Amino acid sequence: MNPAEVTQAALPHAGGGSLLELFWQAHIVVKLVMLGLIAASVWCWAIIVDKSLLYARTRRAMDRFEEVFWSGQSLDELYRSLHNRPTQGLATLFTAAMREWKRSFEGGGRSMASLSQRIDKVLDVSIQRETERLEARLLVLATVGASAPFIGLFGTVWGIMTAFQSIAASKNTSLAVVAPGIAEALFATAIGLFAAIPAVIAYNKLQAEAAKAQGRMETFADEFSAILSRQIDERVAA
Amino acid sequence: MTVKSAILRFVKREPGLVASGTGHAAILVAGLVAFSSATPFADQQESVAVELMSASEFGAMMRGDKSAKEVKPDPKPRADKVAEVAEEKPVPGEAARDVPAPPSRPQVLPDPKAVETPPPPQQQAKVEPTPEPPKVEPPKVEPPKPMPKPEPVKAEPPKPEPVKEAEPKPEPPKRPEPPKQAETKPEPPKPEPKKVEAPKPEPQKPEPKKQEPPKQDLAKLIESSEPKAKPQPAKPAEQASSKFNPSDIQKLLQSKEKAQNAASTGHEVSRTASAGTRTGAGTSNTNAPKLSMAQRDAIGRLLKEQIQRCFSAPPGVEQVKTSPIVRVELSADGSLAASPKVANSSDDPGFRSYAESLRRAILRCAPYHIPAQYAPFMNDWRDLNIVADPQDFLG
Structure with a gap:
């Protein structure tokens, strides 16, 4: 076949090169890869937005709570104002520890001996739960960030494979014939990188924020635990 | 109502998915607009091997x-x-x-x-x-x-x-x-x-x-x-x-x-x-047989020598920087087949008078003697462009 004819014949399909055309011309496997990567990208950005908002909220809540906590207000009053409401961050730790404290004294002070240890345990568990809540779904970002380029690469390799098969079948190596197939194949890698790059960056950023929040909670837990154990010792001595 | 309210609550609590979806849709639309068509490369001519031949x-x-x-x-x-x-x-x-x-x-x-x-x-x-x-x-x-x-x-x-x-x-x-x-x-x-x-x-x-x-x-x-x-x-x-x-x-x-x-x-x-x-x-x-470069030069010199005999330098020739190119058409016996023409022009003062006197000299000196050895190349020298460097004629 005359190369010029082939070129002409291929042009109606290959001509534009818009994103949609690149997508529709692709092999079904490449299409699936592209759709999967786009979905992953949407999901990643959803997580990024949610987590960013969550961390901002958590940070504000912690600031507010610490302000109240160190304002000299009575712990009992603070607990009464908080224990019926859903809480997060430091407030959750506080209510969990105070609940344990209250229960121990409701029983008439019989279980004072290991109260301090129990409070520590309760705080640890609470910190763990809070951290889990903060870090939930962050692993999705890590996974997408690590695997999306490879998935995209798979789509590209597949696309180029089929492109070369087509070239072999048409027995024509004109660049105009080869280029569209390769372009659509590379489009898969482009989408993979499009999904992976924000995921990797956001994962590192959010991971750091989660670690910071966790550290803050642990610090608070230690301080609060110290305050409570001093109270316990005073009461036992009394 | 419950479904709607549940959705609303979800969106309010976890706005990420909605934001992300709309963001991607926006990017896709922008991409479709920006990349609606690939800009074709400027046409590049394919290079063709060319052999130069004198x-x-x-x-x-x-x-x-x-x-x-x-x-x-x-x-x-x-x-x-x-x-x-x-x-x-x-x-x-x-x-x-x-x-x-x-x-x-x-x-x-x-x-x-x-x-x-x-x-x-x-x-x-x-x-x-x-x-x-x-x-x-x-x-x-x-x-x-x-x-x-x-x-x-x-x-x-x-x-x-x-x-x-x-x-x-x-x-x-x-x-x-x-x-x-x-x-x-x-x-x-x-x-x-x-x-x-x-x-x-x-x-x-x-x-x-x-x-x-x-x-x-x-x-x-x-x-x-x-x-x-x-x-x-x-x-x-x-x-x-x-x-x-x-x-x-x-x-x-x-x-x-x-x-x-x-x-x-x-x-x-x-x-x-x-x-x-x-x-x-x-x-x-x-x-037609072609003159070699040396032969061509030799004929040019011959003609210049002959022209020089009839040439009288007008005043101002020394200032002429541009050599007039005079087209001389000869016939086989060395006579002029046509009146010589000056093929170029210049703003140099004296150029015109120099070229004109040159032209007159060429007319006066005809017929020219072309050695018999160049006769076979007549086709090549019957129409000659003489580059008349003033120095050649003042010498």
């Missing part, structure tokens, strides 16, 4: 043959060069350049044929070989017979192409090609029109004879019977004669001798030796 090379390639009976409207390069390249089947022009090829003369004939229609020649060769074989064999195979044979050989070889013919004798080993030559005989008219019609047919005939004997049994048989008979040359000549005159053969032979010298010395020598247009100021300039 005017003299081209002239040599296209030069006419003095012995040619006709001037063809569409001149083609000489065949001698082609013969050399025949094996490679290169373009005629390229073939012309290969001087070493002479030994393969037999190929010369084949080449033109090969170019035109290689397969048919072979078939023809088979049919026609008989006449040719005798001719070929005598020179090579039968030393004793040489006397009668040599003549046919000589007569025949020169006609096709001097260079080739001269060499054919040494080249007998190439006999395998003869069939082609034999073929060429029937086709001679084609090769000839391209080069020189008369010369070509003849050479072909001689060659086939020589070459064919070794290869073809039939040819050998024929040769064995025919070689002795001198009439052989006549046969080929007659065959060719339909298109070629036997009398042309002698002319061709003469030209061949020159060509041989040319081949041994180089293209340029052969050009001057054999170049010439029968028609003089011929219809096609490409057939």
